[in-house]
Amino acid sequence: xxxxxxxxxxxxxxxxxVAAFAAExxxxxxxxxxxxxxxxNQSQSEGCAGIQKLxxxxxxxxxxxxxxxxxxxxxxxxxxxxxxxxxxxxxxGYFDPHILKVAKQYPKVQFxxxxxxxxxxxxxxxxxxxxxxIDEAVYVAGIVAGHTTKSGKLGFIAAKPIPQVLxxxxxYLLGARSVNPAATVQVVFTGDWSVPVKEAESAxxxxxxxxxxxxxxxxxxxxxxxxxxxxxxxVTGYHVNGAKLAPKGYLTGAEWNWTKVYTDYAEAVKAGKTxxxxxxxxxxxxxxxxxxxxxxxxxxxxxxxAKKDAEAAKAGLIEGSLVIFKGxxxxxxxKEILPAGKAYLQQDLALESMGWLVDGVIGGTKG
Amino acid sequence: MSTPALPPTSRRWRPALxxxxxxxxxxxxxxLLFGVFCAVQGANPLSVFKAIQRASFGSxxxxxxxxxxxxxxxxxxxxxxLPARLGLIVIGNEGALVVGGLAATAAGLAAASAPPVVALTxxxxxxxxxxxxxxxxxxxxxxxxxxxxxxxxLLLNYVAxxxxxxxxxxxxxxxxxxxxxSSYSFxxxxxxxxxxxxxxxxxxxxxxxxxxxxxxxxEHTTFGFKARxxxxxxRAARMAGLPVARLGITTCLLGGAAAGLAGMVEVAAIHGRAxxxxxxxxxxxxxxxxxxxxxxxxxxxLVAVLLGGILASGGILQRQFKLPDATILVFQGIVFLCxxxxxxxxxxxxxxxxxxx
Numbered sequence: 001x002x003x004x005x006x007x008x009x010x011x012x013x014x015x016x017x018v019a020a021f022a023a024e025x026x027x028x029x030x031x032x033x034x035x036x037x038x039x040x041n042q043s044q045s046e047g048c049a050g051i052q053k054l055x056x057x058x059x060x061x062x063x064x065x066x067x068x069x070x071x072x073x074x075x076x077x078x079x080x081x082x083x084x085x086x087x088x089x090x091x092x093g094y095f096d097p098h099i100l101k102v103a104k105q106y107p108k109v110q111f112x113x114x115x116x117x118x119x120x121x122x123x124x125x126x127x128x129x130x131x132x133x134i135d136e137a138v139y140v141a142g143i144v145a146g147h148t149t150k151s152g153k154l155g156f157i158a159a160k161p162i163p164q165v166l167x168x169x170x171x172y173l174l175g176a177r178s179v180n181p182a183a184t185v186q187v188v189f190t191g192d193w194s195v196p197v198k199e200a201e202s203a204x205x206x207x208x209x210x211x212x213x214x215x216x217x218x219x220x221x222x223x224x225x226x227x228x229x230x231x232x233x234x235v236t237g238y239h240v241n242g243a244k245l246a247p248k249g250y251l252t253g254a255e256w257n258w259t260k261v262y263t264d265y266a267e268a269v270k271a272g273k274t275x276x277x278x279x280x281x282x283x284x285x286x287x288x289x290x291x292x293x294x295x296x297x298x299x300x301x302x303x304x305x306a307k308k309d310a311e312a313a314k315a316g317l318i319e320g321s322l323v324i325f326k327g328x329x330x331x332x333x334x335k336e337i338l339p340a341g342k343a344y345l346q347q348d349l350a351l352e353s354m355g356w357l358v359d360g361v362i363g364g365t366k367g
Numbered sequence: 368m369s370t371p372a373l374p375p376t377s378r379r380w381r382p383a384l385x386x387x388x389x390x391x392x393x394x395x396x397x398x399l400l401f402g403v404f405c406a407v408q409g410a411n412p413l414s415v416f417k418a419i420q421r422a423s424f425g426s427x428x429x430x431x432x433x434x435x436x437x438x439x440x441x442x443x444x445x446x447x448x449l450p451a452r453l454g455l456i457v458i459g460n461e462g463a464l465v466v467g468g469l470a471a472t473a474a475g476l477a478a479a480s481a482p483p484v485v486a487l488t489x490x491x492x493x494x495x496x497x498x499x500x501x502x503x504x505x506x507x508x509x510x511x512x513x514x515x516x517x518x519x520x521l522l523l524n525y526v527a528x529x530x531x532x533x534x535x536x537x538x539x540x541x542x543x544x545x546x547x548x549s550s551y552s553f554x555x556x557x558x559x560x561x562x563x564x565x566x567x568x569x570x571x572x573x574x575x576x577x578x579x580x581x582x583x584x585x586e587h588t589t590f591g592f593k594a595r596x597x598x599x600x601x602r603a604a605r606m607a608g609l610p611v612a613r614l615g616i617t618t619c620l621l622g623g624a625a626a627g628l629a630g631m632v633e634v635a636a637i638h639g640r641a642x643x644x645x646x647x648x649x650x651x652x653x654x655x656x657x658x659x660x661x662x663x664x665x666x667x668x669l670v671a672v673l674l675g676g677i678l679a680s681g682g683i684l685q686r687q688f689k690l691p692d693a694t695i696l697v698f699q700g701i702v703f704l705c706x707x708x709x710x711x712x713x714x715x716x717x718x719x720x721x722x723x724x
Contacts, residue, residue: 034692062685064692067644069637073432074682076566080428082686093547097639115546162546191532192643353545 025085025270027051027262028078029061030071032091032219033194039220039239040256044090044114046240047258051266060084067093075102079109086110086269088262095129103127110275112265118282125276130261133287133346135171136317137254137295138215139324140288140310141236142175144251144298145213146183147306148234149176154185155206157216157224159193161365163354165217168238168254170358171324172215177360179309186211187363193219203227213251225250234301241296252310253296260291287346289318331356332363385719393709397702404697410688419698422683423676434567437675439464441574441668442629443653445581446502448662449622450516452585453615454598459505459520460626461650462527463498467627468634469531470497472539472641475553475634486557490631491573498627499620501527506619510612516619528646535642549642559636570632575668577625582664584621594618626650659706677702 035045041063048059060082062074071094078084085108089099092115103111103124111127118129145154154176158165169187176183186209188202200223203214207227213234216224221238222245228235229246237243237253265280273279286292295314298307316322323345327338337356338344344351355365402412423433446460474493478486501523508514534540539550559569585591597604597611605611629649634641656674660666681695714720 060686062682062692065682066647068647069435070678072566073435073679077422077432077682078686081683093642093644096547097637160548162548164546 024058025056025266026078026083027057027059027266028075028082028084028087029059030065030074030078030087030089030091030094031061031063032067032093033064035061035063037194037220038222038225038242038245039218041090041219043239043256044088044258047256047262048088050259051262054263054266056270057266065091067091067098069098071098072102075099075111076105079106084109086112086266088112088114090114099127100124107276110265110269110280120282126274128275128280128282128284130265130284132256132261132292133285134254134256134293135167135324136287136346137293138168138238139171139175139317140295140313141215141252141254142172143179143310143313144302144306145172145215145234145236146176146178146180147303147309148251148301149180149183149213151210151212152180152182152184153209153211154183155203155211155214156185156187156361157199157202157206157214157218158187158189159218160191161189163352166354166357166365167351168217169361170354170356173358173360174324175313178313179306183360185361187357187361189363190218196220196223199223200227204231207231207233215253237296243296243299246299248299249301250296250299251302252298255294255296257291257294261286285347287317288314289320325351330359332359332361334359379721381719381721385713385716388719389709389712390706393705394702397698397705400701400705401698404694404701405688405690408690408694410684410690415684415688415690418683418687419677419680422680429679431566432679433672433676434571435675436678437668437671438568438570438574439629439632439649440653440656440671440674441578442570442625442632443650444656444660444667444671445577445625445653445664446498446622446650447654447657448660448664448667449581449585449618449625450502450506450615451657451662452591452594452598453618454601455506455509455615455619456517457502457505457520457619457622458517458654459502459523459623459650460653461646461648462520462524463501463623463626464630464633464650465524465527465531465646466501466630467494467498467623468630468645469534469641470494470627471631472550472634475557476551479554479557483556486553487559487635490635491628494627494631495624496627498630499624502623502626503616503620505623506616510615524650531641531645532643539641541640544642547642549638549640552640553635555639557635558639559632568632568636570629570636573628573632574671577628578664578668580664581621581625581667585664590614626653629653655703659703661710673702674699 029048031041031044033041035041048061051057052059065071065074075087078087095113095117099111099113103126107126113129115129115131118127156169173185186206190198190202199218203224214224214228215236216238221242225235225242225245229249234249234251235246236251240255242253243250268280275282313322323343326343328340329338331337357365405412405415422429424430443460443464446463447457450457471490471494475486475490478489505516505520508519509516535550536548540548541551561568593609594614633645638644656667656670660670677699684690684694685692
């Protein structure tokens with residue numbers, strides 16, 4: 001009797017242990033900055049929180065991991081100590097050399113990188129990349145900004161003059177000009193992804209020059225949104241919803257929706273699919289239509305006309321009738337980018353090596 | 368300078384015990400304080416300590432992480448430690464690392480067609496020359512023009528990072544590196560690999576060799592004796608006819624060469640190219656290591672491994688205890704403050720004093 005009971009107990013304990021082990025797929029998330037930065041890293045961490053809800057999955061996170069050997073160490077630890085089978089190293093700079101090096105060591109683990117750098121001819125087969133067409137959401141925010149501005153001057157605080165950033169600046173101007181043909185976008189490059197002091201200075205100086213709607217592409221828009229609110233001008237956000245930081249002046253913003261992307265990947269891996277076998281695609285992209293990006297709820301200062309135009313553009317982008325980069329298009333040095341009748345669709349690779357700013361943007365691509 | 372009443376240096380075990388007991392005691396006090404911090408944050412201090420031990424020194428796997436973290440710190444610490452023996456406070460480590468890394472990259476790309484051993488040797492020399500020249504400039508400005516070496520070193524850090532940014536965004540940029548501007552990269556055969564089959568790269572060997580060299584140079588040669596004499600009393604050294612400026616600038620060159628070598632290791636063993644990830648803060652962490660090690664070559668190795676272990680255990684605190692990402696900086700801060708404070712306690716305890724007669 002006593003024996004049977006202890007045996008039973010042992011069996012129950014064993015089966016729960018096995019169930020717990022089998023039931024949990026371990027996923028690792030790595031961020032370059034803090035999880036609560038009201039910016040890029042927070043958007044990623046919200047994606048992680050989103051998939052934590054899946055009952056068969058356990059996600060671990062590590063924040064403020066620099067783009068050094070520390071990133072390799074974290075990936076290895078997640079695999080060796082927590083048994084991760086799927087890893088999302090989210091910073092752009094983690095890819096080469098860190099992900100490439102660790103991925104070669106652990107060919108059974110899936111490495112998915114945000115930024116879209118995968119090249120089948122050069123990179124390990126267990127690496128893939130994904131990215132969102134956030135310029136679609138930025139374009140819609142630009143429409144709202146173009147409607148709201150009184151001076152016609154919009155301000156854009158950007159980290160570096162690289163293709164991803166230039167694409168957003170151009171989309172913002174084109175969105176604004178679609179409803180306000182006289183609008184201009186003044187650009188300031190701060191030179192780095194997270195320099196709050198320079199960002200605050202740039203915001204102040206743009207506002208002093210008469211800019212009355214601000215936006216940005218930096219890792220954490222927090223200080224820019226707060227500066228705009230304090231000075232009584234409007235702002236459109238980036239990465240995550242920043243309405244809490246500026247209850248009066250926040251118009252809308254371009255947001256990432258990583259939960260959708262990460263849920264898709266986690267379910268694919270759970271179903272036994274892998275990158276190496278080709279059952280998970282190596283390159284995944286999506287915009288408003290695929291639910292990769294979205295726009296923040298409109299703030300109190302957004303007019304009915306602005307909402308109507310913004311919603312119409314959103315619908316057009318989703319169904320494909322609206323194209324952001326279409327001719328005739330000139331850059332701000334007068335050079336022709338696209339003749340009338342020609343267009344770059346979202347998946348066009350020419351957009352991923354963009355080196356120009358469209359007519360109406362005040363600023364150069366040299367930074 | 369022992370008085371006749373004391374036993375010879377080799378038999379004075381009490382000061383030796385003091386030199387061990389004080390730092391160890393300081394670490395214990397730091398653990399106690401950090402334990403309180405963990406408890407306040409809602410984590411069990413004992414399991415946190417166990418996790419730190421497991422993630423830093425607990426197994427060969429985790430010890431490799433510690434050694435990888437320690438490697439660049441040994442080299443950058445020497446950049447502060449060597450000139451400090453002459454009484455100079457040099458904090459231009461980050462700049463010297465960056466310039467060394469840039470010089471090594473330029474040399475490596477120029478020597479791309481040479482055999483790997485030749486190319487890597489050229490890169491080592493270029494990295495050391497670059498870093499050495501950078502801190503040599505600090506020494507030159509100090510001795511020739513009376514410029515404060517701390518300030519000039521600090522400012523040259525910003526200059527070096529700006530030069531790096533300019534070069535990788537402009538003249539040295541590989542046009543294919545779109546969203547993270549970088550130089551062209553070296554072929555895999557021309558990169559510095561791991562030691563045997565481990566994850567640890569040869570930067571660790573460079574660091575240990577350079578630290579031992581620095582220790583022998585400063586403690587066991589006439590050059591080191593002269594240098595320490597200048598640090599002890601610069602006027603007396605001048606009166607004794609020592610070439611103060613020459614010794615000082617030479618030492619700055621050597622210190623800069625150590626940090627420049629760290630930059631070479633970063634590009635050759637880790638990044639395979641130069642980009643803005645080169646300025647990762649190893650230079651500043653090295654200053655801390657140098658001070659805690661009291662500027663001596665051999666203790667620098669130990670302190671760098673200790674700091675490497677602390678840093679390597681940062682991740683596990685986040686992943687398994689859900690502690691904030693700054694927790695490990697709190698731990699690092701407490702440990703080093705305690706060790707630095709313990710410095711002021713030398714000679715305060717009667718039990719460590721030699722009994723006269």
